[in-house]
Amino acid sequence: MTAHVDSAVGFGGQQPKAVRKALVMLEAVAHLGPGATAKEIARFAGVAPTTAYRMLNLLVADGFLVRVPDLSGFALGRRTAELSRAAVAADPSPTLHDTVEDLRSHTRFGLHVASFAGGRLRFVDQDPDHEIVGIALLAKNLHANALGKVMLAHNPALGVGLELRRLTEHTVCDPELLRVELSRAELAGHAFENQECRLGRSALAVPIRNHAAEVVGGLCLQGSPLRVSPTDLEQLRFLHEGSRRLTGLL
Structure with a gap:
């Protein structure tokens, strides 16, 4: 036949x-x-x-x-x-965007999600109420932003030969200092950016994992340097809980 x-x-x-x-x-x-x-x-x-x-x-x-x-x-x-639309209509489980939108309703800070697929930093869900100024700089300068640091901490190979450009007076350009910071970020489960990419902006970021526990992206909370801090336990709890809810959705 x-x-x-x-x-x-x-x-x-x-x-x-x-x-x-x-x-x-x-x-x-x-x-x-x-x-x-x-x-x-x-x-x-x-x-x-x-x-x-x-x-x-x-x-x-x-x-x-x-x-x-x-x-x-x-x-x-x-x-x-x-x-994709047909699959969403047939599946009642929460989507990444729905989950992030719910998280945004519980914070006054900007909340963004990025994918690390293919070794590239790419925003997949930007907060419509908190624009990311200079977004192209983030993908090109992983050492100078919180999401990029999460990428580098969990995939050190991306840092080989990386140009540590100075974008502001706060940018970490010393390879050894950056290495120590990335080691701490991996152990602590979060990375911090203090006006290193753009003056007047700080951010905290945590990894997002798939169901195999692999880091596939990051969740970033962005705001004023006076209000975003790695010592703020409430912000860290919020981000880690958000990351847990996003497991397997990216």
Whole structure:
């Protein structure tokens, strides 16, 4: 009996490995975010570059992915969004955004969530009432912000060869001082930023883990240097409880 293959679909019934690879690549784009390049997607998904390019073209043709306007990378497409909406409608469990919004209703500070997927700092849920000024600086200067320090503390390899640029008079640019601070951050379970990326802004951040206890992102509380402090036990309890509630949602 001959298996039927729909000519309108890029992957047929005799290609289970191809289907699995395509799904992993969709997952890679979801984690890496809009603008992920073919090389980044291939590396994240563990797929050979030549296979990745072929798969990406098929996924774009079928509407599961789209190319970003400058054609430098990819983003999730209309059909993937439709699947996501259907899954949310069918699953009554809390989403990351719903949980973060509930947390925001219990604090006067800015509360942001970032993903660390692929070794990149990418904000996935920004507080609409507390804009992150200079957001591009955070991803490029991991040593100078609380979320970046959480990344470095739990993935030291990211710090190899890292340029310790001085952004303000408070930026920690000494490699040994930074190493000590990151070791303390890993042990304490939180990192602190005191006007190191931008004057007038301080922040506390804690790791967010998946169900395998791996650090996959961070939860950041941001505010005035006079009001955000690593010695404020109430703020720390709030962040750690928030992180616990976000386990497995990122």
